[in-house]
Amino acid sequence: MVKIYPFKAVRPVKEEAGNIASVPYDVVSTEEAKEIIENQPRSFMRVIRSEATLPGVDPASPEVYEAADRNLKILMEKGLLVQDEEPGIYLYRIKQGESIYLGFVSNVSVDDYRADRIKKHEHTRYDKEEDRTKHIDTTNANTGLVVLLYRDSGDIYSYIDSLVPEGNPDAVAREGSGVVHEVFRISDPRILTDLEDMFAGVDSFYIADGHHRAKSSVNVAEKRESEGRMTPESDRFMAVIFAENRVKIHGYSRLVTDLGSYSPETFMAEIKSRFDVRVYGEINDRVFRIPPLKDSKTPIHTIHMYLAGKWYELSAPVRNPEDVIGSLDVSVLQKEVMEDMLGITDPRKDPRLQYLGGARPLADLKGRVDSGAFKVAFSLQPVKVETVLSVADEGNVMPPKSTWFEPKLLSGLVIHTLE
Template sequence: MVQIYRFAAIRPARRYSEKIPSVPYDVVTADEARECIEKNPLSFLRVSRPDAELPDIPPNDDRVYRRAREVFESMLADGLMERDPEPGMYVYRAVQDGEEFVGLVCCVPTEDYETGKIRRHELTRYDKEEDRTRHIDAVGANTGLVFLLYRDRQGIYSHLHSLIEGVRPDGSTTTASGVLHQIYRITDDAALSHLEDLFSAVPETYIADGHHRAKSAVNVAALRRREGRFTEEAGRFMVVLFPHDRVRIHGYSRLVTDLGRYATPREFLEALRESGWTVRPCGSLDTEGYQIPPLESDAGGRHVMHIYLDEAWYEISRPIADPTNLLGSLDVSVLQKDILKGMLGISDPQADTRLHYMGGAKPLRELERLVDDGRYALAVAMQPVPIETVLAIADAGGVMPPKSTWFEPKLLSGLLVHTID
């Protein structure tokens, strides 16, 4: 049984709903966030990425988190954001490239995360978990959404769609990339009770995106219990629920700063061949795309990934040793075990500073640029993991390597905020 709760969100005042919402804090660097804020001083990145405006202060300094709360409180005091007068729930609608996504925004108990009713499939990175724990506690709010999936056997998606058909949204913004994001507030008690009943028949949910935000919310609840600052709202966190078969999934690219013990790209490629990988040049590619199709039309039963180094793309592939091992047969698992750790010495994907990640919804030319300008020696573009595989691993209690999946729609921050104080 999935428990969902109503809450009174803090949202941009209608006249500011186009300007305040921002990309999630974790898809931009501090420099990129600073550039966004300079272009749009109302951006919610001022709250979610306070380090962007404090470049001379270490990002984990207490002053950074205090700044986030100060900016958030000033947005409320200045009327840029407002609290809804009564608890409710919210329909989140996104339209991207002509495709519509509809989900329900509500709160869920931290207890469901701790007991495994909210299932996860990825490890969290220690530094990022600590950052969001301190951020949530300092601001006193969940400023970003956790993206949950559910198997829709109750017709919830169709019901949500019917609730907003022909209704004017309560908040709306269109991103620079042309994605429309809309919020519809639901306050009718009968409608809210029906949604609660529908989800009470859903046995479990799955984290698609926001593993760090979810774990950090759990951390804050535990911290506040220990310190005698616990409130009912601190034991809940804000999520958006989408049907598992009505989202997009991409691979998650890797970037490596150096080739370790290999003196040249050619030496590294030869070592790959010697360890059983088939290495084939890709030739000319459409680098505006997000991923590279396998060179062979039928690549079933093989690991397939693409690497970029020395101004060229290569496909590397080899047979899957044990297809029955869901976790061990993942491309990302084999990449980590045999190449990143086995060949390049990157043993801890959560903490090693030689390894960086880039979301799979950025064009391949971005990977090329980062390698060509010398910041990285190697880029790896991954194929998407089938969604049913992700859920099956979570059901089995398995944990995928960090940054194994990139889900869309990518939700904005600042459209809705859940306060815990």
């Protein structure tokens, strides 16, 4: 059974929440981070991407992590970030168009991660692990959220929903796109005990987003334990927790810079030897998912391709529906096209292959091919949440960039210090 822990969060004072909150560290480049800081000097980006404040410095140098620690301390010394005096949990609500997402921020256990009660569906990369391990250890804080899911019969979510107080949130941050993020602090000891008891009946958490942040937190705990400087808070890390049926998954698009030895004509001919191909025709490029043309009573793969100014639908029967990984659209695309046709055997590192997050309009995908920067693009249908959980239950991992979860959370609204 999993455990949750209230904690004394460091949070922005109410009037500064919108100025401090920032997008997560891993969705922007250094140059984009620098622009954010220039436009908003109090942005938490100073902490999570401190290399943007140090021109010409190696992003992996100790100076970068020391600057992150210094920038965090400055925000606290100026009274812009303040630590709560008593432990609490923090309801996190996102209003995105007509969708409302509600979860809560608490600490979870490093031991639950080690025991695989916090389940994973992706491999982590050592370089990314090492970066966040140094960042957490040097700043002495979890500055970003790990997104966890749990299977909910309805009782837990209903209870959490009932906790949202009437009136003003403790923090509000608005994105330029119109998405609103709200935080509500809950500190009533009776409520905190009720929640802990409820989750004592939950078998597992599932990482939806933040595999590297979670593993890095475990690395820090193990490092501190070996060095004799362990604290109770070092044995926990911060997460935002959602019911699995209260989030959305989008597909993750692929872009390829060249067709290898193929011309557009021979590439299409080879594609037709592997898939049933239909010209799709006009699409609504303001949306981020293409509805399938083909309907089938048996499982089929459906992939949409943009090549030489036209959209096509590629379909093929699922050979073995019992093979959860092999029956994914992304798996057949990787094997049949990326590997066998284009020789892209390492989808994590090959510079010819790039990704576009699923919640981006199809116009972005089309425009990058039309510009000449890429030769072909592929748009994938979303994976079901239950499929992701089943993969994790079986101890398997998804192919890289298989899922784009929503909601996306901001950094800087809730921070967990390791002391």
